[in-house]
Structures are given as C-alpha cells and as structure tokens.
Amino acid sequence: MKISGRGYNVEKYIDLHTHSTYSDGVYPPGDIVAMAAQKGLLAIALADHDSISGIDEAQVAGVKYGVEIVPAIEFSTCYKDFRDIHLLGYFIDHKDPELARNLEKFRERRDNRARAIVEKINARLEVENKDKISYEEVQAIGQHVISRLHIARILVNNGSVKSVHDAFKRYLVPCDVPKQYFPIAEALAEIRRLKGIAVLAHPQSITNDRSVLKTLIREFAGFGLDGIEVFNNLCYKDDMLFLESLAREFGLLITGGSDFHGFEDDVEIGCGSGGLAIAYHWLEAMRCRAGENKVDV
Ligand code: AMP
Numbered sequence: 001m002k003i004s005g006r007g008y009n010v011e012k013y014i015d016l017h018t019h020s021t022y023s024d025g026v027y028p029p030g031d032i033v034a035m036a037a038q039k040g041l042l043a044i045a046l047a048d049h050d051s052i053s054g055i056d057e058a059q060v061a062g063v064k065y066g067v068e069i070v071p072a073i074e075f076s077t078c079y080k081d082f083r084d085i086h087l088l089g090y091f092i093d094h095k096d097p098e099l100a101r102n103l104e105k106f107r108e109r110r111d112n113r114a115r116a117i118v119e120k121i122n123a124r125l126e127v128e129n130k131d132k133i134s135y136e137e138v139q140a141i142g143q144h145v146i147s148r149l150h151i152a153r154i155l156v157n158n159g160s161v162k163s164v165h166d167a168f169k170r171y172l173v174p175c176d177v178p179k180q181y182f183p184i185a186e187a188l189a190e191i192r193r194l195k196g197i198a199v200l201a202h203p204q205s206i207t208n209d210r211s212v213l214k215t216l217i218r219e220f221a222g223f224g225l226d227g228i229e230v231f232n233n234l235c236y237k238d239d240m241l242f243l244e245s246l247a248r249e250f251g252l253l254i255t256g257g258s259d260f261h262g263f264e265d266d267v268e269i270g271c272g273s274g275g276l277a278i279a280y281h282w283l284e285a286m287r288c289r290a291g292e293n294k295v296d297v
Pocket residue numbers: 024049076146147148149164165168169179261
C-alpha cells in the first residue's frame with residue numbers, strides 16, 4: 001500500500017524549561033500543563049529553581065490533559081570565577097529523600113538572602129523618597145522558593161519601577177546578595193546520583209564570549225554534562241547554530257525550552273518570545289541517554 005506523504009512531516013513540539021508558583025513562576029503547575037495542552041505541546045518539563053515540589057501536581061494534570069511531564073529541576077551553580085551558571089536536571093528521581101533535605105537547606109538560605117536584599121533595596125528607596133517594600137509582601141507571592149523575580153514583581157506592583165527589567169537594572173542587580181551556589185561538579189554528581197541527565201541552561205547567560213563558552217562547555221562535558229540548551233530565549237539563530245556545533249563536537253545532547261515564568265507578556269510557553277519550536281525527537285534522545293545513565297551508575 002502506498003503511504004500518503006501528508007502527515008509524514010507533521011512534527012510535534014515540546015517545552016523543556018518552565019517555572020511554576022513552586023519557584024518564581026506566576027502559574028501553578030496545573031495551569032501550565034493546561035496552557036501546554038492548549039498549544040498542542042506533546043511534553044513539557046517543570047524545572048523550578050531548587051524545587052521539585054510542583055512535579056507531582058504537574059504529572060496529575062499531565063494525565064488529565066494528555067501532556068507528558070518530564071520531572072526536572074534548575075540549580076544555580078558556580079565554577080571558578082563564574083557565578084549563577086544554571087544547570088537543569090531532567091528525568092531525576094524527584095522523590096529522593098536526600099534531595100528533599102538538601103533543597104530545604106537551599107530554601108532557607110534563599111529566605112535569608114531575600115531578607116538581606118529587601119533591606120538593601122529599602123535603604124536605596126528611602127534615599128529616593130519612595131515607598132519601602134516588606135519581606136512579608138515578597139513571601140506572600142513567593143511561597144515556596146523565593147527568587148529575586150518575586151522582589152522585582154513587588155517593585156513593579158508598588159510603582160517604584162515600570163517593568164521587571166527596570167527592577168533588575170535599578171535595584172536587583174545593584175543590591176544583589178549572592179545566593180548559595182552549588183559547585184558545578186557537585187551539582188552534576190547530584191543529578192547523576194538522582195539518575196537524571198544534566199543540561200546547561202541558556203549558556204549565553206554565562207558569557208557572550210564564544211571562545212570562553214567553548215572552553216567552559218568542554219570542561220563541563222569532562223565532568224559529566226549530558227547536554228546543552230541550544231534552543232533558548234537568550235539566543236539569536238546564529239548563537240543556536242554555534243551551540244549546536246559545540247553539542248556535536250563534544251557529544252552532548254541538544255535540548256530547548258522557553259524558560260516560561262508567566263509574567264512576561266511576550267514569552268509564551270512553547271514558542272518563547274516567538275521563534276522557538278522544539279521538536280519532540282530531542283526528548284527521545286534525552287530519554288535514551290537517561291536510560292543509559294541509569295544502567296552505568
Ligand atoms: P535568583 O535565583 O533569586 O537570583 O533570581 C534569578 C531569577 O530572576 C531568574 O531565574 C530569572 O527568572 C529572573 N531574572 C534574572 N535577571 C533578570 C532580568 N534582567 N530580567 C528579568 N528577570 C530576571
């Protein structure tokens with residue numbers, strides 16, 4: 001029987017980087033899954049910062065809406081002089097009790113850091129004759145893991161700045177207090193212990209210097225990195241081609257995601273700020289590698 005060509009090229013799309021109210025996203029996991037279903041996405045990963053608490057809810061909604069949910073997490077790591085290198089762990093055993101204990105410590109440190117940031121920002125607001133903000137307001141919208149994004153949203157809500165972008169530029173960046181960064185080799189080992197695969201998130205956030213980025217990615221691959229987020233919102237097409245070439249050179253998986261948080265009007269789940277289209281077959285390759293990692297540990 002002759003098979004019709006129609007339908008053969010119909011690709012299914014996914015989004016492997018989303019945030020919920022369990023970290024600094026605006027929507028609870030169930031709503032994110034519903035949005036993904038509405039967009040026709042076949043799979044999403046919930047990758048909250050330092051948190052796995054939303055994964056079970058996402059999976060329940062995934063069954064309801066027919067969307068595959070990949071359990072994931074986003075760690076903030078450090079290496080040499082580089083701070084805040086974001087590392088995604090996929091297919092992790094999110095019910096691991098030691099992970100829960102470690103994340104509780106991260107959460108406590110984030111709380112203390114947020115209090116210190118609010119104090120610094122208030123000193124600045126006072127000089128500028130503007131209304132102060134309170135830690136309690138921040139805590140009210142960041143109920144699980146508090147990030148600077150929650151503080152930025154409070155500054156927008158009280159009229160101190162016009163946008164989250166301005167809040168970072170004028171307050172969050174100058175008044176930052178370092179959070180606890182996970183040394184990248186330890187974070188990679190933790191993801192491996194959890195039988196997951198480790199992917200470098202939005203690599204251009206580390207540096208735009210391509211030769212530095214290439215050296216770093218080569219070194220991370222040596223420590224056990226499995227993949228890089230080639231398709232991301234910080235990239236232009238040319239950057240994606242560069243990252244793709246690095247992935248091929250170092251034998252790394254190619255992944256992608258919108259980093260959807262739900263507050264930016266111009267970032268949508270699945271397509272990011274418009275140009276993303278992440279094919280399902282990248283997830284198949286990740287699943288294969290995750291299976292191999294489970295066997296060889
Ligand atoms: P934290 O983990 O507390 O340092 O907060 C970092 C989070 O703030 C990131 O995950 C982003 O969601 C957000 N973020 C960082 N820089 C910016 C920026 N310039 N504009 C908007 N959001 C940002």
